[in-house]
Amino acid sequence: MCWAVPSVVKKIEGGIAFVDPGDGVERPAVIGIEEGQLQVGDLVMVHAGVIIAKVDLETLKESMEMWKQMARELAASTGEDPEAAEKIIEEEMWRVLKIAEEVRQGRSQALRELA
Amino acid sequence: MSCLSLSEFPGPAPSPDCFNCSMMRKEMAALELAFRRKSKITGMLIQYIKKYAKELKKRDGDYVYKVMDFCGTHEWTIVHFGLRSVLEMAGVDNVELVAGPGCPVCVTPSYYLEEAIKLAFEGVVIYTYGDVFRLPALQRVRGARSLAEAKAMGADVRLIHTFLHAAIDAKRHNKPSLFLGIGFETVAPGYSEAILRGLVPPNLKLMSLVKLTPPAMFYALDMVKEKPTDYPISGVIAPGHVSTIIGGKAWAPVAEQYRVPVVVAGFEPNDVLTAIAEILRQLKNGEHKVVIEYVRAVKWEGDLKAQSSIHTVFETVDTAWRGIGYIPKSGLALREEFKQYDAFEYFGIPDLTPERWRYDLPPGCKCAEVNLGKAKPTDCPLFMKACTPDHPVGPCMVSVEGTCAIWARFGGGGLAVEVAKEIGLA
Numbered sequence: 001m002c003w004a005v006p007s008v009v010k011k012i013e014g015g016i017a018f019v020d021p022g023d024g025v026e027r028p029a030v031i032g033i034e035e036g037q038l039q040v041g042d043l044v045m046v047h048a049g050v051i052i053a054k055v056d057l058e059t060l061k062e063s064m065e066m067w068k069q070m071a072r073e074l075a076a077s078t079g080e081d082p083e084a085a086e087k088i089i090e091e092e093m094w095r096v097l098k099i100a101e102e103v104r105q106g107r108s109q110a111l112r113e114l115a
Numbered sequence: 116m117s118c119l120s121l122s123e124f125p126g127p128a129p130s131p132d133c134f135n136c137s138m139m140r141k142e143m144a145a146l147e148l149a150f151r152r153k154s155k156i157t158g159m160l161i162q163y164i165k166k167y168a169k170e171l172k173k174r175d176g177d178y179v180y181k182v183m184d185f186c187g188t189h190e191w192t193i194v195h196f197g198l199r200s201v202l203e204m205a206g207v208d209n210v211e212l213v214a215g216p217g218c219p220v221c222v223t224p225s226y227y228l229e230e231a232i233k234l235a236f237e238g239v240v241i242y243t244y245g246d247v248f249r250l251p252a253l254q255r256v257r258g259a260r261s262l263a264e265a266k267a268m269g270a271d272v273r274l275i276h277t278f279l280h281a282a283i284d285a286k287r288h289n290k291p292s293l294f295l296g297i298g299f300e301t302v303a304p305g306y307s308e309a310i311l312r313g314l315v316p317p318n319l320k321l322m323s324l325v326k327l328t329p330p331a332m333f334y335a336l337d338m339v340k341e342k343p344t345d346y347p348i349s350g351v352i353a354p355g356h357v358s359t360i361i362g363g364k365a366w367a368p369v370a371e372q373y374r375v376p377v378v379v380a381g382f383e384p385n386d387v388l389t390a391i392a393e394i395l396r397q398l399k400n401g402e403h404k405v406v407i408e409y410v411r412a413v414k415w416e417g418d419l420k421a422q423s424s425i426h427t428v429f430e431t432v433d434t435a436w437r438g439i440g441y442i443p444k445s446g447l448a449l450r451e452e453f454k455q456y457d458a459f460e461y462f463g464i465p466d467l468t469p470e471r472w473r474y475d476l477p478p479g480c481k482c483a484e485v486n487l488g489k490a491k492p493t494d495c496p497l498f499m500k501a502c503t504p505d506h507p508v509g510p511c512m513v514s515v516e517g518t519c520a521i522w523a524r525f526g527g528g529g530l531a532v533e534v535a536k537e538i539g540l541a
Contacts, residue, residue, distance in 0.1 A: 002188035002217065002301065002356040002382065003516065015312045016279075028279055030314075032304030032360070034420040045356060045412055048244070048298065049277020050305030052421070053359035053412040062410045063389075067156055070392065074163050085159075092155050 004047040006055060009040055019046055057097070064093040160388035161205050167395035168207040178209065179346045181339070182394055183488050185215035185332055186354035187516025188382050194525045196384040210395065213339075216331045216486040217354055219297050220246045220514035222436040223324055225253035225475040226467050231295055231322070232256040234462055235270035240292040242281035245274050246514035247297055251507055253475045278305050285319035292319045293458045299328050300360045303447060304421040307428035310456055320458035323449055326434060328357050329365050330445035336373050338487045348488065350394035352387065353379045355409040362417025363407040374403040381409035428453050433469070437510055438476040438483030441469045480509035485518050492522040499523055
């Protein structure tokens with residue numbers, strides 16, 4: 001039962017957050033985590049009406065470091081260029097991060113680059 | 116933009132042409148695509164898995180490394196995206212992905228369901244999540260084998276998505292009401308916070324059936340090792356969203372005691388492939404530590420506020436898992452000071468005890484073995500014969516996160532390849 005839906009916090013009122021999972025309908029959700037760390041506009045994971053985590057897009061960069069390390073290791077073991085392998089991963093991750101950030105800032109036309 | 120307040124919820128949906136809503140949809144779509152469209156990374160991860168599987172094979176011969184994906188949502192990702200088949204097609208034949216007991220609907224004892232059906236016929240309003248609605252009990256109660264059947268026969272059973280929905284609705288009608296509180300650690304802070312914040316009306320009582328996952332993981336690892344001829348579990352993909360609450364640290368005893376790598380993973384295919392790759396890397400190097408792959412949502416300590424809230428309202432108790440039996444310290448019951456919210460207390464329901472628990476799966480059903488990673492759904496004689504998603508016999512065929520239901524909807528992954536080979540297509 002790990003199914004959770006990414007949603008955006010639209011309003012916080014009396015210990016309840018109103019969240020939008022992307023369909024434009026706001027729903028009340030119990031704040032299961034520390035309320036002080038939540039702000040309107042935050043991306044959160046909502047499970048059965050409970051906010052269970054705040055998603056930190058910055059940490060995606062940590063994932064990128066892990067994948068880059070893997071790419072380097074794999075390339076080295078197969079006789080390929082580790083730096084080239086790392087660059088492929090870096091370019092791909094930065095591309096999606098950049099587009100996601102642009103769309104978050106309201107430039108919806110950036111979506112076309114992913115289509 | 117129309118914003119719903121708690122007092123008027125549920126209300127009409129906002130206008131579909133609302134500018135902010137439209138932006139939100141696009142933003143969410145972009146984020147989803149950002150996670151999914153990384154095919155080069157997927158290819159690299161598969162190469163990485165292939166490389167380590169090959170090195171392990173060179174070292175250990177035909178030994179099969181069983182990796183348990185504990186969570187039903189991980190099993191969904193594995194089956195839905197065909198990860199088993201992909202690994203097989205990549206020539207990885209010494210790594211087996213095994214489903215674990217990570218579906219709370221599948222492991223809720225029939226007893227509690229039967230008691231809820233009984234109360235439904237006595238005029239109590241029953242609130243339940245959608246997948247519990249169709250869950251079959253072992254015995255019929257006044258002709259009904261599920262809450263869905265009870266509703267069809269006139270009982271007042273209401274489907275809700277959240278405890279908050281039930282609280283708001285129960286406050287309106289003020290009739291005696293029961294919320295069937297099924298779930299793992301992820302739902303527990305929702306229950307405890309709703310109680311602590313005074314959101315639960317006096318007429319709504321909670322039947323706490325919350326289960327804790329680490330004790331079940333210990334149990335499952337023991338059970339798979341039960342047969343000396345069987346391969347033990349070599350690594351575990353730990354549940355991502357449960358871990359947002361309990362933290363990566365909760366799995367340290369599993370890694371230490373069983374000397375197996377544990378990776379807390381997210382739910383995109385690349386998350387799961389990364390977890391498999393990390394487990395194989397550790398196995399190759401003789402390591403056994405907990406790694407959090409799902410860093411965008413999980414911290415080592417978990418959420419301390421949620422843990423404190425849960426601990427304030429609930430106490431840890433031994434509890435029964437359907438078809439499996441009692442697992443020590445694997446459940447949450449309301450503490451004495453919160454007994455006014457307790458359905459067992461209010462409705463006089465005697466709680467199940469180890470002495471009264473009886474094996475509660477239908478004849479022939481292998482859900483317990485499937486939940487413990489000892490059998491695949493296709494090992495069950497009922498699978499897709501007597502037991503189908505439309506007519507579930509066993510509990511694993513009900514929920515969207517039940518292993519049998521997932522295999523029934525999407526196929527078993529590797530089986531397609533086997534069949535293709537048998538008929539000369541591959």
